[in-house]
Amino acid sequence: MLKVNERDYPFTEGMRLGELADRLKPGADILVLNGASASRDSLLQDGDICSLIKIGEIPSALDMQHTLEARHGREVQRRFREATVGIMGIGGLGSAVALSLAKIGIGRLILADHDVVVLSNIHRQHFFIDQIGIKKTVALKKTLVRVNPFVSITALDIKLTEKNIPKLFGDVDVLVECFDDPAMKAQALRTALQHLPETGYIGASGVAGYGDANTIACRKITDRVFLVGDGASDARDSSGLFAPRVGVAAHHQANQVVRLILGLNEDE
Amino acid sequence: MIDSPCQGKNFYGKNSSFLFYNEAVKPFQPYRLSMKKLQIVCNGQPQEVPPGTTLARLLEDLTLPTDSVVAEINKQIIDRDQYATLKLAQGDQVELIRFVGGG
Numbered sequence: 001m002l003k004v005n006e007r008d009y010p011f012t013e014g015m016r017l018g019e020l021a022d023r024l025k026p027g028a029d030i031l032v033l034n035g036a037s038a039s040r041d042s043l044l045q046d047g048d049i050c051s052l053i054k055i056g057e058i059p060s061a062l063d064m065q066h067t068l069e070a071r072h073g074r075e076v077q078r079r080f081r082e083a084t085v086g087i088m089g090i091g092g093l094g095s096a097v098a099l100s101l102a103k104i105g106i107g108r109l110i111l112a113d114h115d116v117v118v119l120s121n122i123h124r125q126h127f128f129i130d131q132i133g134i135k136k137t138v139a140l141k142k143t144l145v146r147v148n149p150f151v152s153i154t155a156l157d158i159k160l161t162e163k164n165i166p167k168l169f170g171d172v173d174v175l176v177e178c179f180d181d182p183a184m185k186a187q188a189l190r191t192a193l194q195h196l197p198e199t200g201y202i203g204a205s206g207v208a209g210y211g212d213a214n215t216i217a218c219r220k221i222t223d224r225v226f227l228v229g230d231g232a233s234d235a236r237d238s239s240g241l242f243a244p245r246v247g248v249a250a251h252h253q254a255n256q257v258v259r260l261i262l263g264l265n266e267d268e
Numbered sequence: 269m270i271d272s273p274c275q276g277k278n279f280y281g282k283n284s285s286f287l288f289y290n291e292a293v294k295p296f297q298p299y300r301l302s303m304k305k306l307q308i309v310c311n312g313q314p315q316e317v318p319p320g321t322t323l324a325r326l327l328e329d330l331t332l333p334t335d336s337v338v339a340e341i342n343k344q345i346i347d348r349d350q351y352a353t354l355k356l357a358q359g360d361q362v363e364l365i366r367f368v369g370g371g
Binding site for chain 2 (some may be wrong): 085178179185186187189190236246
């Protein structure tokens with residue numbers, strides 16, 4: 001059996017890569033055999049993994065789904081696909097959380113931020129030089145679509161408050177707090193505890209500097225509420241924010257999103 | 269000893285036959301009792317606070333910026349606009365989550 005573009009295909013003796021391409025993807029530009037570029041006349045062997053690529057072609061939703069299922073498992077991927085995740089703030093934490101969740105194929109992302117990309121964001125946030133001056137919601141959505149065109153993305157250019165958070169994120173499975181401002185972090189958690197009793201919630205506090213990354217942990221507050229960070233490293237102190245440590249915290253958050261979606265209890 | 273503003277003074281002057289204010293005036297007894305400190309538990313640690321201490325005052329004493337704190341008292345989340353007026357009571361279980369900036 002061969003694996004061709006993530007799907008099984010019967011192997012026959014003497015088959016060459018070019019013939020396979022002509023049959024399955026006529027006009028393919030790039031032929032990849034077991035991870036490396038290969039010529040049309042490469043002889044195939046049983047068990048080979050082939051990718052037949054048309055440059056610039058967007059894969060079908062089904063191809064994308066098969067690929068993710070092959071990596072993550074069918075049941076896990078089904079849960080991802082059916083999940084909705086809200087992300088409040090798409091700076092250093094939020095842009096990384098969003099990218100990670102788009103990559104694994106979370107079905108729907110609701111992003112909210114009212115900032116514009118500025119030069120001082122680029123050192124730790126997933127934006128590009130050519131996006132300076134663009135709204136973060138618009139810029140990040142463009143990036144996410146390039147990563148996974150089949151994620152439904154709602155990008156809200158809005159300032160979040162205690163009043164609008166329950167309305168905007170009332171139907172998400174998990175809400176991720178990625179604000180920079182500690183008062184907004186506190187406000188958001190208070191709102192979630194009071195008004196979103198069924199929603200998973202992952203906040204962050206203490207992500208600054210370049211201290212030991214192992215001090216960044218995901219702590220359980222209640223069965224559905226978690227806080228990521230070291231609880232102490234403040235961005236206002238001299239050390240400031242650094243992409244590596246903020247990234248550690250962001251991916252702790254994204255991993256906890258996965259765990260909540262999969263229904264994993266921290267006590268197990 | 270009590271923390272009365274009159275403590276140690278003869279309220280009616282040096283040669284008055286009245287006893288000291290704080291010993292003589294029985295109706296002040298409840299006031300005196302109320303000055304006893306309240307025992308609360310804050311993030312699992314037993315703590316004493318003066319009666320009448322508000323949540324805002326507690327945060328101030330702990331040098332926590334009020335805006336960056338989520339407070340729960342006896343499993344009830346407290347609205348931010350109640351911090352200045354909510355007075356702590358004997359036996360209150362206070363849970364505080366303090367946020368620092370950065371994201």
